[in-house]
Amino acid sequence: MRIIRFVEGDARVLAALTDENQVYPLPDSDFMTLVRRADREGCSVLEAVNRQIAGAVPSDKDFGSLALAAPIDAPEVWAAGVTYLRSKEARNYEATGGRLDASTFYDKVYDAERPELFMKSTAARTVGPGGDVCLRSDSSWQVPEPELALVLDGGGGIIGYTIGNDMSCRDIEGENPLYLPQAKIWRQSCSIGPAIRLADTMSDPYKLTITCRIFRDGEKVVEESASTGQLKRKLDELVAYLAKDNILFDGTVLLTGTCIVPPNQFTLAPGDRIEIDITGIGTLTNTAVSA
Numbered sequence: 471m472r473i474i475r476f477v478e479g480d481a482r483v484l485a486a487l488t489d490e491n492q493v494y495p496l497p498d499s500d501f502m503t504l505v506r507r508a509d510r511e512g513c514s515v516l517e518a519v520n521r522q523i524a525g526a527v528p529s530d531k532d533f534g535s536l537a538l539a540a541p542i543d544a545p546e547v548w549a550a551g552v553t554y555l556r557s558k559e560a561r562n563y564e565a566t567g568g569r570l571d572a573s574t575f576y577d578k579v580y581d582a583e584r585p586e587l588f589m590k591s592t593a594a595r596t597v598g599p600g601g602d603v604c605l606r607s608d609s610s611w612q613v614p615e616p617e618l619a620l621v622l623d624g625g626g627g628i629i630g631y632t633i634g635n636d637m638s639c640r641d642i643e644g645e646n647p648l649y650l651p652q653a654k655i656w657r658q659s660c661s662i663g664p665a666i667r668l669a670d671t672m673s674d675p676y677k678l679t680i681t682c683r684i685f686r687d688g689e690k691v692v693e694e695s696a697s698t699g700q701l702k703r704k705l706d707e708l709v710a711y712l713a714k715d716n717i718l719f720d721g722t723v724l725l726t727g728t729c730i731v732p733p734n735q736f737t738l739a740p741g742d743r744i745e746i747d748i749t750g751i752g753t754l755t756n757t758a759v760s761a
């Protein structure tokens with residue numbers, strides 16, 4: 471079972487999306503309101519949704535025709551980094567000007583007990599499915615980072631899974647690690663959606679295929695896939711470090727790191743369409759535009 475939100479007139483409607491792609495509008499104004507209602511009713515979010523849709527008639531709207539919005543207004547989006555070997559190699563390439571034999575702080579963090587975690591975005595900087603992601607004007611090496619994203623409650627519980635795009639400037643990041651916030655955070659530099667797969671209906675988050683496709687002038691210029699099975703760390707481990715002596719707001723999203731990096735000569739251009747699929751969650755599509 472997945473939860474989506476779509477735009478209808480001036481309103482945003484929360485809805486359940488079944489595995490058969492049937493859409494059932496829900497009475498709750500947003501995802502966390504649904505989660506709190508389930509809590510009050512003493513049941514799981516899945517049970518609350520199932521009760522709501524039992525006997526109800528699905529919407530006659532076709533899922534594909536809906537104007538989807540971000541499934542949650544995440545107050546904060548955090549991100550983990552260098553959680554896959556592929557990311558470590560790509561970061562080393564950036565930081566050493568292509569000297570793949572060099573040992574860097576990226577090697578250290580990949581092996582360290584403490585993971586890399588950083589603040590990625592806020593609700594105002596985050597876009598949803600179909601939205602525009604911005605390209606920084608002072609970078610000439612920019613890529614999407616397709617990532618499995620965790621939707622957390624204030625206690626650090628994983629209540630759902632979605633897709634995140636951690637837009638990144640490889641040149642700024644490679645120039646100096648102290649530039650990381652600028653390489654990661656700017657207007658519309660993060661995208662999440664299109665749906666939240668409820669945690670109770672996720673069979674194994676370490677067996678998901680992530681695929682990223684990029685289209686330019688209607689032609690596919692990048693297509694790469696990888697598995698969350700290659701994740702170096704456990705999801706609970708990332709959440710535990712994020713929650714340590716911290717405040718977690720209900721609906722915080724944690725991106726779990728990228729396992730896909732486009733070829734080194736590739737940089738995004740305005741007009742590029744970015745598609746990120748994750749098994750059982752859906753496809754997050756965004757267009758790159760100049761900031």
Ligand code: DO4
Binds near residue numbers: 557615636643
């Ligand atoms: O260390 C820089 C960030 C790495 C990152 O965002 C990732 O591995 O996904």
Ligand code: MG
Binds near residue numbers: 551617728
């Ligand atoms: Mg990333």
